[in-house]
Amino acid sequence: MSEESLSEFSALEIEPLIADSPAEPRDSSRLIAVNRRDGSLLHRNFRDLPEFLGPGDMLVLNRSKVWKARLWTKKQTGGKSEILLMAPSTEDKTVWTGLCRKISDGQILSCPAGITAECLNRNPDGSFTFKFSGPVDEAYLAVNGEVPLPTYILKARKRRGVDAPPDEPNYQTVYAKEAGSIAAHTAGFHFTPDLLARLEAAGVKTVFVTLHIGWGTFRPVRNEDPAAHVMMEEACEVSPETAAAINAHKAAGGRIVAVGTSSMRTLETFSDEKGVVSSGSGKAGLFIRPGYKFKVAGAFITNLHVPESAPLYMTAAFAGRDLLFKAYSEAVKEKYRFYSYGDSMLIC
Numbered sequence: 001m002s003e004e005s006l007s008e009f010s011a012l013e014i015e016p017l018i019a020d021s022p023a024e025p026r027d028s029s030r031l032i033a034v035n036r037r038d039g040s041l042l043h044r045n046f047r048d049l050p051e052f053l054g055p056g057d058m059l060v061l062n063r064s065k066v067w068k069a070r071l072w073t074k075k076q077t078g079g080k081s082e083i084l085l086m087a088p089s090t091e092d093k094t095v096w097t098g099l100c101r102k103i104s105d106g107q108i109l110s111c112p113a114g115i116t117a118e119c120l121n122r123n124p125d126g127s128f129t130f131k132f133s134g135p136v137d138e139a140y141l142a143v144n145g146e147v148p149l150p151t152y153i154l155k156a157r158k159r160r161g162v163d164a165p166p167d168e169p170n171y172q173t174v175y176a177k178e179a180g181s182i183a184a185h186t187a188g189f190h191f192t193p194d195l196l197a198r199l200e201a202a203g204v205k206t207v208f209v210t211l212h213i214g215w216g217t218f219r220p221v222r223n224e225d226p227a228a229h230v231m232m233e234e235a236c237e238v239s240p241e242t243a244a245a246i247n248a249h250k251a252a253g254g255r256i257v258a259v260g261t262s263s264m265r266t267l268e269t270f271s272d273e274k275g276v277v278s279s280g281s282g283k284a285g286l287f288i289r290p291g292y293k294f295k296v297a298g299a300f301i302t303n304l305h306v307p308e309s310a311p312l313y314m315t316a317a318f319a320g321r322d323l324l325f326k327a328y329s330e331a332v333k334e335k336y337r338f339y340s341y342g343d344s345m346l347i348c
Contacts, residue, residue: 019341055203065176068145112144180212187260231287
């Protein structure tokens with residue numbers, strides 16, 4: 001493996017620590033605070049976040065909402081299949097890109113409510129283009145789709161025989177608004193209305209961006225040379241109001257706190273070399289790995305990530321590879337809960 005590969009993280013005993021359900025209440029999740037200046041680690045709960053933030057801080061949250069993007073289907077032979085919908089390709093939402101196993105061009109799948117899906121072609125990134133016989137919009141998915149939980153959560157539940165709580169309300173942030181993600185903005189899971197109110201009372205400012213999480217975020221980094229990894233683009237947007245607020249806050253000497261890798265990638269996509277953020281909509285295709293120079297955020301809230309994942313590489317770039325491995329080793333020792341429904345990390 002290349003020296004740039006974060007291979008050491010794969011050796012950690014993380015599998016027994018994969019969270020199969022969220023913390024209840026959300027802000028009772030644990031928080032490991034990582035100090036980049038002196039390398040110290042502090043163990044807290046997420047509800048203690050106001051201990052670390054104050055009037056000089058501005059949180060940047062991703063308000064993307066998760067589609068019920070898993071669609072169970074049947075093949076013409078009667079076998080079961082599924083499509084993980086990634087993004088609509090047409091305004092009427094009859095053409096989508098999606099992921100599906102063992103499918104070929106021209107194959108037709110039967111979907112709920114009498115709709116069919118024809119596989120038109122395989123795309124260069126490994127996804128497929130599907131033509132549906134009717135619109136597969138948010139209203140259709142609300143009735144016929146399923147929450148697209150990561151496979152590792154489903155496997156952990158099966159292995160442990162867990163009867164988990166309903167995922168539809170849990171696999172979503174409390175501030176989600178704009179539908180379009182196929183995986184959740186998990187760093188935001190830990191916020192509750194009460195905690196957001198406490199942070200506001202402490203003088204912490206909050207703004208929102210949008211990045212619709214797709215395959216780019218969870219596609220594994222499996223190249224021997226991570227520099228060769230291609231980050232699939234994801235739609236993102238920064239409003240003029242948000243850009244102006246961030247720039248004014250930074251100009252006044254304030255600190256930007258990116259909540260989640262999706263928020264961080266959006267900020268880096270829309271900023272210039274001086275860290276000035278522009279408004280607009282576009283595609284985020286940055287693969288951020290150690291050696292990258294961040295331009296906007298001075299602190300970072302994120303979850304404990306899967307080895308060989310783009311979010312882990314970004315986190316290592318922000319924290320420093322050695323310090324992040326120290327923090328992960330400590331989290332394993334202290335039996336933190338890992339991945340989407342797991343615990344959190346503040347890097348400052």
